[in-house]
Amino acid sequence: MIVSMKSIYKKIFKSTNSWIILIALFIAVLLSIMSPVFLSVTNFQNILKQVSITALIAAGMTLVIISGGIDLSVGSIVALSGVAIATSIRSGVPEILGIGLGIGVGTFIGILNGIIISLGNLPPFIATLGMMGMARGLALVITKAESFAVVTPLIMKIGTTKLFGLPISIVIVGIVYILFSYILNQMRFGRYVYVIGGNEEAARLSGINVVKQKIKIYALSGAVSALAAVIMVGRLYSAPPTSASGAELDAIAAVIIGGTSFSGGIGTISGTLIGALIMSILANGFNLMNISSFWQQFFIGAIIIFSVWIDNLRHNK
Amino acid sequence: MIIEMKNIHKYFPGVHALKGVDFSLVENEIHALVGENGAGKSTLIKILSGFYRPEEGAIHVEGESIELNDPSAAKTAGIGVIYQEFNLVSQLCVAENIFLGNEITKGVLKKVSKKELYERSREILDKLHLTIDPRDRVGDLGVGEQQMVEICKALVTKPKILIMDEPTAALSRNEIQELFRLINNLKKQGVSIIYISHRLEEVYEIADRITVLRDGKSIETSDIRDITEQKIVQLMTGKEMKTFFPKKDYKKEFFNKILSVKNLNNEKLNDISFDLHTGEILGIYGMMGSGRTELVRALFGADFSSFKEYIINGNKITSINPMKAIKKGIGYLTEDRKDQGLFLDLNIKTNFSITGLSKFSNALRIRNREENLAVRDYIDKLSIRCSSVTQLVKNLSGGNQQKVLFARWLNIDPQILILDEPTRGIDVGAKSEIYELLRKLSGESYGIILISSELPEICALSDRVLILKNGTITGEVSGENLNQQNILQLAV
Numbered sequence: 001m002i003v004s005m006k007s008i009y010k011k012i013f014k015s016t017n018s019w020i021i022l023i024a025l026f027i028a029v030l031l032s033i034m035s036p037v038f039l040s041v042t043n044f045q046n047i048l049k050q051v052s053i054t055a056l057i058a059a060g061m062t063l064v065i066i067s068g069g070i071d072l073s074v075g076s077i078v079a080l081s082g083v084a085i086a087t088s089i090r091s092g093v094p095e096i097l098g099i100g101l102g103i104g105v106g107t108f109i110g111i112l113n114g115i116i117i118s119l120g121n122l123p124p125f126i127a128t129l130g131m132m133g134m135a136r137g138l139a140l141v142i143t144k145a146e147s148f149a150v151v152t153p154l155i156m157k158i159g160t161t162k163l164f165g166l167p168i169s170i171v172i173v174g175i176v177y178i179l180f181s182y183i184l185n186q187m188r189f190g191r192y193v194y195v196i197g198g199n200e201e202a203a204r205l206s207g208i209n210v211v212k213q214k215i216k217i218y219a220l221s222g223a224v225s226a227l228a229a230v231i232m233v234g235r236l237y238s239a240p241p242t243s244a245s246g247a248e249l250d251a252i253a254a255v256i257i258g259g260t261s262f263s264g265g266i267g268t269i270s271g272t273l274i275g276a277l278i279m280s281i282l283a284n285g286f287n288l289m290n291i292s293s294f295w296q297q298f299f300i301g302a303i304i305i306f307s308v309w310i311d312n313l314r315h316n317k
Numbered sequence: 318m319i320i321e322m323k324n325i326h327k328y329f330p331g332v333h334a335l336k337g338v339d340f341s342l343v344e345n346e347i348h349a350l351v352g353e354n355g356a357g358k359s360t361l362i363k364i365l366s367g368f369y370r371p372e373e374g375a376i377h378v379e380g381e382s383i384e385l386n387d388p389s390a391a392k393t394a395g396i397g398v399i400y401q402e403f404n405l406v407s408q409l410c411v412a413e414n415i416f417l418g419n420e421i422t423k424g425v426l427k428k429v430s431k432k433e434l435y436e437r438s439r440e441i442l443d444k445l446h447l448t449i450d451p452r453d454r455v456g457d458l459g460v461g462e463q464q465m466v467e468i469c470k471a472l473v474t475k476p477k478i479l480i481m482d483e484p485t486a487a488l489s490r491n492e493i494q495e496l497f498r499l500i501n502n503l504k505k506q507g508v509s510i511i512y513i514s515h516r517l518e519e520v521y522e523i524a525d526r527i528t529v530l531r532d533g534k535s536i537e538t539s540d541i542r543d544i545t546e547q548k549i550v551q552l553m554t555g556k557e558m559k560t561f562f563p564k565k566d567y568k569k570e571f572f573n574k575i576l577s578v579k580n581l582n583n584e585k586l587n588d589i590s591f592d593l594h595t596g597e598i599l600g601i602y603g604m605m606g607s608g609r610t611e612l613v614r615a616l617f618g619a620d621f622s623s624f625k626e627y628i629i630n631g632n633k634i635t636s637i638n639p640m641k642a643i644k645k646g647i648g649y650l651t652e653d654r655k656d657q658g659l660f661l662d663l664n665i666k667t668n669f670s671i672t673g674l675s676k677f678s679n680a681l682r683i684r685n686r687e688e689n690l691a692v693r694d695y696i697d698k699l700s701i702r703c704s705s706v707t708q709l710v711k712n713l714s715g716g717n718q719q720k721v722l723f724a725r726w727l728n729i730d731p732q733i734l735i736l737d738e739p740t741r742g743i744d745v746g747a748k749s750e751i752y753e754l755l756r757k758l759s760g761e762s763y764g765i766i767l768i769s770s771e772l773p774e775i776c777a778l779s780d781r782v783l784i785l786k787n788g789t790i791t792g793e794v795s796g797e798n799l800n801q802q803n804i805l806q807l808a809v
Contacts (some may be wrong), residue, residue: 186682188674195671198660205619205657206671206725207643265662 001126014192019310020259020274023303031285038288045167048283051280052169055273056228056252057247059180060110060221062272065255067217068197068264069124073113074225075247076135081106081229083139086150095154102233103226109135111131114215131250139241145283146239150233158234169231174264181269193217197264229261253300254279278303318380319344319478319509320365325374327360327533329712332704334360335371336533342478347500347510348522349541351745352530353553355702355714358513359401362480363531365511367391378478397476400514401483401715401742402655403463405470407456412438414455415469440470441469443731445499461488461605468496479503480511482593483518486742489770497523514742516771517546529553553747571597571780575764576733578616580625580743585611586788593733593764598755600779601768601778602804608788609768613735616766617642617649630732652737652768654715658722661711664690665703668710668721673728695724700750716747723754734758737768772801784808800804 008311031038058073064071085102089095109131116127163171184190192213195203204210228247233239260267279300286296320342323443327335335346335357340346341579352358363369365376367385376383376393391647403415405618412434421437438451447465449458455466458489464484471479481500500510502522514520520527521541528538529552536552537544571594581589585608589767593599603609615622618637627634631647642649651657670677677688692706700718705711710718719739726734736755740748755778759765769775775782781795784807794800 188678188680188683191667191671191683194663194667195660198663199656200653201657201662203671205617205639205649205651207640208671209640261662265660283580 008022014317020257020271020278020307024274024278024281025309026282027285031281031288035285035288038285043284043288045170047280047284048170048173048275050284051276052231053175053228053244054247054250054254054279055173055276056176056224056231056271057251058258058276059176059217059269060224060270061248061255062258062260062267062317063184063193063217064124064181064221064251065260066192066197066264066267067214067260068129068200068213069117069217070252071110071113071218071221072125072128072248073109073131073135074251075222075244076132076139076223077106077109077225078229078244078247079239079241080109080135080139081226081239082233082243083142085121085229085233086148086239087142087154089150089152090148095152099154099230102229103223106226106229107219107223109217110219110225113222114218117218118211118214136241136245143239143241145241147238147242151237155234155237158230161236169234172227172231176227177269177273189213189216194265197266199265250279253304258302259311261308261311262308274309318342319378321377322361322365323375323377325358325361325364325371325585327364327369327371332712334533335364335382337374337485338530338533340528341538342510344507345504345507345527346525347512347523349360349524349527350511350513350530351515351517351520351527351549351553351744353716353746355532355717356530356553356744357533359482360533362398362482362513365391365396365480367396373634382442392474392476395702396480397471397474397478399468399471399484400456402488403467404680405455405463405466407454409455410451411442411449411453411455411458411466412734415441415451415456416472416473419473425544427585438469441472443473445469446495453575459606461492465492466640478509478511480513482513483515483742484497484512485514485516486778489599490772492605495517515742515748517745520549521546521645527701531555539704550745553744570767572627573596576616577628580627581612581615581627582610582624583611583615583620583622586615586622588806589615589788589790590730591783591790591793593766593774595732595762595764596658596759597780598759598767598778599784600775600782602767602770602775602782602808603785604808605770607785609785610737611788612785613649613737613766613768617647617735619649643729646732646792648672648731648733649735650722650726650739654718654722654742659710659718662709664709665696665701665706665713666706666720669695669724669728672725673730676728691728692724695728699724716743719743719747719751723751725753731763733764733766735766735768738770739767740769740771740774772804776801776804 038045041172052237057078060070061074083100084105088101093101102149113128116122117124122128158168161168184193192208195208196210196213200210232243254276255272256262256275258268258271260271269289282299283296286293318341322338322340324380325335326336330774338357338361340361350358360369364371365385367390370386376385383394385394394689406417415438416434421429421433435451442451445465445468449462449465455463458466468484484496488496493768494708504510512524514557524541526538527541527544527549529536529549531553573595574592575595576593579590601609601612609618614620618639618641627637657659666688670688674683677684677691689706698707701720703717703718710721712723740751743751755765767775767779776799779799781793782799782804783790784792785806788809
């Protein structure tokens, strides 16, 4: 009996994911005791809906951070892609093309990030910091800092339609996470992501085209951020050029809470999903209990430090 | 007795690394610690230097029971360590590295005094008869010089006990003699030294006593005069020693040219031209900084070079990069396992299959079962000691890490295998296995380029040796002329 307990304990202690799951469960149990509404289906759908934008961006961010990089431009990409969708549809472009254009814009900025970082040999922090300013600036220039409504049929559908009883945003998040999990675990490209983050020089000497892989990684990050923009436009029926500012930090927080190593080479996509959920559950719980959202910031900050600290302890054992 | 360790046990995930080791160091002796890879030498040292805590066992320093909970505790106890892997900051200068963690400061503001730093560094360097400028950036130094800086660094705290882990691995003959003189000097000054090396001839030259570790246990401690080299090897491997170097056939002739370069040039190389044949082991020898690693890096396309002609297997190529080289069947085992070879945080399987991933995958997915079969096959073939294919490579011993890299390159079915110091930091048993493997490979359809700074090794293994000096080939020896003297004459 003692032995089996010990081995269970060991397993939990060894796997990053189970740690975060434990934290998430602990918070959830606490909240369900404190607020009866918390456990309801509607509330859970709320949590998932709230988390969808951060979760999407964080999926791309996971790839970027595992590969040893960082992408600060994602929030601005959401804004610019949103603006691209809204302005093109307003100027008469068919909706579906407008959405396609938005996703194209996000992917293109990602590709630019990848090129600047790999060919231009700039630190990812610097390159994407620059791109963050440029994309945000462009969004403001195009809209003259105004936000206008796009209340067209398809856009409205994105916000209201349900698939299999679930809001479309949740379905999209699910698909993206299954896809990214498949990429990281089953595909060559996923291996390259880990290996480049683990030791870039060794990766190059193993015959990996590091330039090409990095461009793909940042392109994917841009693409999922643009997808987040689609969901945002569908929810707000508009695309404020100032939207999603700070979203990059939320995404990074979700990735880090999820157990991905900031120095690259280690991480899982499922961890990131749980990381994003923890942040969203906290926000939701605090709202239900009428606690100031300022405390949310405080606690999420504390969880970031706590989770990485535990991770370090585990690795130094 | 200055150090006494009793019944030391250390566990890692899945590994019982030390199984009750006893070790004692007497004042004023040079005590050699030998054992195969994975025998537990590094773990024992890391316990002595405060990096690992043993789960069981007692440590006494100068008769007092002591807990070495962190590196600073070891420092306070008078234990200094020179690690096999360099712990230098390449952006800083020599003097700053020597005094790293022991900065000389002045006043309340703890201002670092550069002038004093340089002067004190100069003193230490002079003691070692080293001509390195304390103002030089460490990153600009060669590997041998970096090792010397590392040694200077350990001397700053004036330790009573000095642990040296493979200090000669990267050194040339002259530098080794210089180092031995220094070690004997330190001994005269009352320092006790634990000396770890795979080169038994060095152990005989320098040590007073020897302790042999095997499989995490201390097998024997003896006065060095009372034990033969054969006996030591037998104790280390646990089996009778066979002939060490495989026999070679001097009359072998090679006809099939597999690689040919003409007038290869870059910053470090001048007009390099040579051929390599199927079934041949071509040795490349040169002193530190002669351009031997630069030459193979250029061949593999890791560094830029220009050439008049480069022919692989009859195909002329106009440019080269690592991707292309691998496609053409060139494998390159790098000199520096940890910086340029391994993905330490990733598992054996990933480390193994990365160069030959296309064998087990298509555009959509990696075929896991085939990959697992292949990696298990190589684990058997090369007898890699590990707990599973998903064990992290950082938890393997140096020799087993090296074997994983061998497996990585063999898996691409190479025609040309470039091996840069393949036995560096590897114990006798694993070395002999690698020699055997090399001979077997060269008998097949491979052409092998071998770099080694160990003359006996390069003489025994190579069919032909090119000698490099200042980036130029100064000569070639083969057949009956292939001996240490001839090679050295061309190299210095």
